[in-house]
Amino acid sequence: MKTLPKIALGTWSWGTGFAGGDQVFGNYLDAGILRPIFDLATKKxxxxxxxAAVYGMGASETILGEFIKSSRRDELILSTKFTPQLASKNADNPVAxxxxxxCKRLGTEIIDLYWIHNPTQINEWTHYLVPLLQSGTIKRVGVSNHNLAEIQLVxxxxxxxxxxxxxxxxxYSLLYRSSEHAGILDYCKQNNITFFAYLVLEQGALSGKYDxxxxxxxxxxxxxxxxEALPQLQKLTxxxxxxxxxKNASVAQIAIAWAIAKGTLPIIGVTKLKHVEDAAAAIALKLSFDETRALEALADQAGVNTKGAWEKPMHS
Structure with missing residues (x-):
């Protein structure tokens, strides 16, 4: 399996429809708008x-699949998710x-990293992953939105x-460190598991663009x-x-560099060329221990709870 880059690029807000760009983000993004973003990312x-299958109910995967067609598949690392709520009750292997x-939408026969998207019916899906790992259809598996006890069980x-x-x-972000406090980051370090941090920029609230x-x-x-929380974030931003x-860096780059400094692999949603530039530049940034602590102290003082409606607390 290829070595993972320091940053993943996210496509939650690609496409339209339920759980996608227009509803969650106020975006309306099609393949024509997104193509240059994919090309720049590849170049960098x-x-x-x-x-994920649920992003735009397939629209995100379909757009990404269009771009993959004109790329070398072996140079890309694809990560997508099994969402339990979409599973068929009648299938022999609902995960497969x-x-x-x-795979059809993405135009590939192999997924490099396949996730159980959330802990609905916890551990019911795990045994379905085994034949897919054995056949090489998926190279690695992960779990998303699981607490420590659930991670250990799977x-x-x-x-x-x-x-x-x-x-x-x-x-996981400066504003939401539940996985760290619950010992999940430590568990990952001890077990050679990569921790992917999503919402690092809190959907733009930590990008410096909004106040x-x-x-x-x-x-x-x-x-x-x-x-409503933007005034409370002013001191932090x-x-x-x-x-x-x-460091000749933007606010967004500092937020990303913080997540890397914490030993995580941030997923940065990309809808503009600037987002790709920020992600690429953040890889080279180094924050000192004192800078990291100062940012965390200000984030704690802000007292903003950004737990998503789909999330439960990470303390088991």
């Missing part, structure tokens, strides 16, 4: 793409069924079949979540801007 060596649908079940969890994907005078787009899910000024 950002080849790890994270998507949904995987096959994802990992122990996989180990009985000679496999193990390769990755965890949870919400009390420049709120997120009205009518979107993210505006409802973050706009101001400090991020100051640190960035000493």
């Amino acid at each position: 060596g950002l080849v790890l793409w994270d998507t 069924d949904l995987l096959e649908q994802s 990992n122990n079940t996989l180990k009985q079949a000679g496999f193990e969890i390769s990755a965890i994907q949870n919400h 009390a005078n420049h709120p997120l787009p009205e009518g979107s899910g993210r505006a409802a979540t973050y706009n 101001d400090r991020m801007r100051e640190i960035g000024a000493t």
Whole structure:
């Protein structure tokens, strides 16, 4: 299996429809708009793409699949997810069924990293992954939005079949460090598991682009979540801007560099060329221990809870 880059690029807001760009983000993004973003990422060596069957109900995977057609598949690392709520009750292997649908949309026969998207009917799906790992249809497996006890349960079940969890994907940012406090980051280090951090930029609230005078787009899910909290984030984003000024880096790049400094692999949603530039530049940034601690202290002081409606607390 190829070595993972330091950053993954996310496609949650690609396409339209339920759980996709227009509803959650206030975006309307099609393949024509997104193509240059994919091309720039490839040029910069950002080849790890994270998507899911549920993003835009297949639209995100379909758009990414269009781009993959004109690329060398062996140079890309594809990460997508099995969402339990979409599983067929009648299938012999509901995980294999949904995987096959994802593969069709993505135009590939192999998925490099396949996730159980959430802990609905916890561990019921684990044994379905084993034949897919044995056949090589999926190279690695991960679990997303699981707490430590659930992660351990799935990992122990996989180990009985000679496999193990390769990755965890949870919400993790300066504003939301539940996985760290619950010991999940430590568990990952101890077991050679990659921790993928999503919502590192909190849907733009930590990008430096938005503040009390420049709120997120009205009518979107993210505006409802973050706009009220923007005044509380001012001191934090101001400090991020100051640190960035000493390193010729943007606020967004500082947020990403913080996540890398914490030993995680951030997933950065890309809908503009600038997002790719920020991701690529952040890889080279180094934050000192003191800078990291100062940002965390200001984030704690802000007292903003950004736990998603789909999430449960990470403490088991």
